[in-house]
Amino acid sequence: MPFPFRRAAGAVATAAALALVPTPPAAAEDGPISLRGVHPTGATYAIEVPANWNGTVLAFSPGYGQGAGPQQRPAGLGGNTAAQNWLLEHGYALAGTRPYGDGWAVEETMRDSASTLAVLAEAAGTPEATLAWGSSMGGNIAAGLAERRPDLVDGALPYCASVAGPVAMLNQALDAAFAFKTLLAPGNTDIKLTRLSSAEEETRGNTAARTVLDAAQQTPAGRARIALAAAFAQVSPWSVTGTPEPAANDWAGQQAQQYAAFMPTVFSPRYPLEQRAGGSMSWNTGVDYRKLLKESGRTSQVQALYRQAGLDLDADLARLDRAPRVSADPEAVAYMERNFTPSGELDVPVLTLHERGDNFPTVTQARAYSDAVRRAGDGRMLRQAFVDRPGHCGYTGAEFVATALTLERRVRTGRWSDDAGARELGRLAERLAARDPDLGTAQFIRLTPDRFLRPHVPGGTR
Structure with a gap:
């Protein structure tokens, strides 16, 4: 049975909303779709839709300094190769946007991500569930899409992300x-x-x-x-x-x-x-x-x-x-508040992923984000996952897939189940890796980071 999901107003789905759920996308019958292109802004995009598309797409935004530039560098799809392969083989579509602008190109990427998803919808049909994910600065963009564009995305997975803003x-x-x-x-x-x-x-x-x-x-x-x-x-x-x-x-x-x-x-x-x-x-x-x-x-x-x-x-x-x-x-x-400092006000669920020993950003940014979401009264929309290692954005395929599946389940069911905790994520990752060793192992841990020392939300003291 198709699931009810939110759109423009972020309203709680009702039985009447079921009538708005689109029919299964054409790609499920017409074969896989693979697209590469350039938006009028100069941003590049990449889209992969498998023949057995299940209606979910993960839309990726890259980290700092990864603009397309005049060379029109191709867009990436997020995660790592093992995670991408698993997701595509199991019916998930992937889309990626690389902005033309370099550096802190949050403004451009949030705009161009919408264009990429429009291309996907025209080519393959309207997704049933759109999950924004991104690395580092791209995770900030994923969080921004969750706050600013609940009409466009149904959930967000910012990983190794500068979610303090x-x-x-x-x-x-x-x-x-x-x-x-x-x-x-x-x-x-x-x-x-x-x-x-x-x-x-x-x-x-x-x-x-x-x-x-x-x-x-x-x-x-x-x-x-x-x-x-x-x-x-x-x-x-x-x-x-x-x-x-x-x-x-x-x-x-x-x-x-x-x-x-x-x-x-x-x-x-x-x-x-x-x-x-x-x-x-x-x-x-x-x-x-x-x-x-x-x-x-x-x-x-x-x-x-x-x-x-x-x-x-x-x-x-x-x-x-x-x-x-x-x-x-x-x-x-x-x-910088506009592009983008989270307010913590959420209409769609968010699952963040951080390494305990990350510094780019520090893991305490996860605490700043959770504190902002809690103050906004939307703590029920957020879950956070951590892995026990140093480094930046060095996740295994098992960690990527386990968190993506957990977020998708939240979007489809409307509630976080017991599998959103560290132990449950670890068990899910173990099951995934047992069937596909290429995904690697996982090191999820339970963690409450130290309080971020200089938090800031839009309109805060300057």
Whole structure:
């Protein structure tokens, strides 16, 4: 029996809505469909519809810096090869959009995703269920489609996603960069925190920051201050793929992992985002760094490293209190709120997926998102899954398929069943992998991330 699903108003389905469910798409009878093309905007798209299409399509958005450009780079389909193969073999259609714009191309991708789905509907018929999924920035887009386009998508699976939004993400990075420069490079004019004038200026500043960072890592005092700055960005103490997790009291081992992830986490690209937004969307006016440290989950580590170095932590925190602060440009903040900062208001279900040791974004972004959804009163619409490893977007096929099937079941039945928890997702992944070893194993865990230190929702304090 076809399932009732929401459209434009996001209204609860009723028996009358069953009459609006389309007939099975033509692809189920006419054979597979494979399309590649370019939208008038320059965005590229890819569409695969199997002959046995079950009516569900997963619509993919890519991560930061993956624009099509004038070379018309082809769009991807999401997940990984093993997951794509499984989904297509089991009747799921896949669609992907690669925006022409580069960098933080959220605005373009949200628009062009609708165009890709229109092409699919014309070629194969109207989907019964459309699930938006995406990696990193693309996961932010999937969350954006869930909030802004419940007429277009029926659910979203953001994975390794910046679901705290760009304002919160860049404020988090600013806090760490501010502490780093204040304590380790106060006179270095090459390291500029915001309002960058050119890509060359950003590159020069990042080169200078890397030099300071590497020198600081050679001394106990430098390592302690790196750990303090890393605490403000909530850089994971288990960051390097392929390495064992440092023990709970292995402060030096944890700091080494934070050092390895420091530059890409704290000095991630800022100039392209400021150009797009028309100014700086980051500020630390009014921030209490003593309070942030207490709430960071890293206090014991930082205190231990300061003691080992013979440094006065209170004195360094006082230096941060006295240092000149950074303000934001309201118009730039407003742009990043539109493109896209989640409000947490959901009309369709969302299932997020994060690695415990991810820093790009940090896993605490999942907590920021769940807190926003809860405050909006829509906690019933959200479930979150976590896997027990470091790294960014390195999921197995079993993890991709298990979460996709779980979200689809929620869309089709209208409720989360017991299979949305870590243990149940793990069991589902094991069953999938037993039948198709190419999917690999899964490492789902139960996790409540630390509170995100600088959350921001549209209209929040600036």
